[in-house]
Amino acid sequence: MLASKRILLIIGGGIAAYKSLDLIRRLKERGAAVTPVLTRAAEEFVTPLSVAALAGEKAYRDLFDLTDEAEMGHIQLSRSADLVVVAPATADLMGKMAGGLANDLASTLLMATDTPVLCAPAMNVRMWDHPATRRNFEQLQADGIRFVGPNEGDMACGEYGPGRMSEPLEIVAAIEASLGSGPLSGKRILVTSGPTHEPIDPVRYIANRSSGAQGTAIARALSALGAEVVFVTGPAEVPAPDRVEVVRVETAQQMSDAVDSALPVDAGVFAAAVADWRVASASDRKLKKTRDGLPALDFAENPDILKRVAKLDDGRPALVVGFAAETDNVIEHATAKRERKGCDWIIANDVSPATGIMGGAENAVILISDDGAEEWPRMGKDAVAERLAHKISDALAG
Known part of the structure; x- marks a missing residue:
């Protein structure tokens, strides 16, 4: 899908630079030509020799290389590519890009190019959350720079949070999507995520223990494939992923309405932990303790979004994927849920407290379909999302 495409790869100076070696290999496997550029700091993490050997091209390093600059080589480099990829995009590089600085080869290329630019940020979580980085990120987005990641996870520095560079295959998928050649290009996919909050009164609500991390990762992975x-x-x-249409809701009814508004779609992935019940008549005032004891709450059933969409006669998505969070007899309960709801696949997992999955960084899922139960190894939620996105791509292509 990337045959004959030329990628100018700018490698920033961060520990994640080691992933750039695998990224080059993955791009070359797909037929792309890769021209590498290293910042001075990048050379502290990967060598020009290893980068050049994998790319099969010279690794450019110095703005004032007289041989290359005799014909304004930095201008030629910046405009001969189909896409400029910055991976890792460090806080320093992002700051230079946002501020319009051009004091080395990498920043000069980024200033001189009229080619689309895709950045894969990588930095410590505190640096990513710093107000200056957030301002630079927003400015670069406004300037039309595209982003993949960063992901959330363990850092080389020992901290945890957003700031990890996306994995090489995620970046490859984002490159394909940026070039209009992703396997899901032209497909419209709905993803629901997070909990719903069902009000009891103005200060209390019923909710599920869902962080929204898995649904967010799935939306990001599908977008990276071009959907x-x-x-x-x-x-x-x-936070919601970039480069997707975000619709924020609170209650199950609002989510149901938003789903209806999004149809028709090619596929629906229903990862949200929708509350099964709501208070039939939520109070408009805070409920107080009284001598009469506990207040009586009358419950009503919430709309079954997954079942309704899966059983549509007109406008049903070609693929409907549900989720089943179970604490026991996972396969048995999830298989019964798939039959009851009428969906094509169920992604089941064991969320009992001992697993540490609910609210954690990893997941261990079982995909249940007409072919039976396919158990996946425990892996990070981003890896689960990437694997599921590729399966969805294969299913829609078939």
Whole structure:
């Protein structure tokens, strides 16, 4: 899918630079030509020799290389590529890009190019969350720079949070999507995510223990494969992904309405932890303790979004994927849920407290379909999302 495409790869100076070696290999496997550029700091992590050997091309390093600059080589380099990829995009590089600085080869190329630019940020979580980085990120987005990641996870420095560079295959998928050659290009996919909050009164609500991390990762992975993603999310703990249409909701009814508005779609992935019940008549005032004891709450059943969409006669998505969070007899309960809801696949997992999956960084899922139960190894939620996105791509292509 990347045959004959030319990628100018700018490698920034961070520990994640080691991933650039695998990224070059993956791009070359797909037929792309890769021209590497290293910052001075990048050479502290990967050598020009290893980069050049994998790329099969010279690794450019110095703005004032007289041989190359005799014909304004930095201008030629910046404009001969189909896409400029910055991986890792460090806080320093992002700051230079946002500020319009051009004091080395990498920043000069980025200033001189009229080619689309894709950045894969990588930095410590505190650096990513710093107000200056957030301003630079927003400015670069406004300038039309595209981003993949960063992911959330363990850092080389020992901290945990957002700031990890996306994995090489995620970046490859984002490159394909940027060049209009992703396997899901032209497909519109709905993803629901996060919990719903069902009000009891103005200060209390019923909710599920969902961070929204897995649904967010799935939306990001589908977008990276080129899909147009409509992301309907409840009040999640994690930020919504970039480059998707985000629809924020609170209650199950609002989520149901948002899903209806998003149809038709080619596929629906229903990862949200929708509350099964709501208070039939939520109070408009805070409920107080009284001598009469506990207040009586009358419950009503929430709309079954997955079942309704899966059983549509007109406009049913070609692929409907549900989720089943279970604490016992996982396969048995999830298989029964798939039959009851009428969906094509169920992604089941064991969320009992001993697993540490609910709210954690990893997941261990079982995909249940007409072919039976396919158990996946425990892996990070981003890796689960990437694997599922590729399976969805294969299913829609078939």
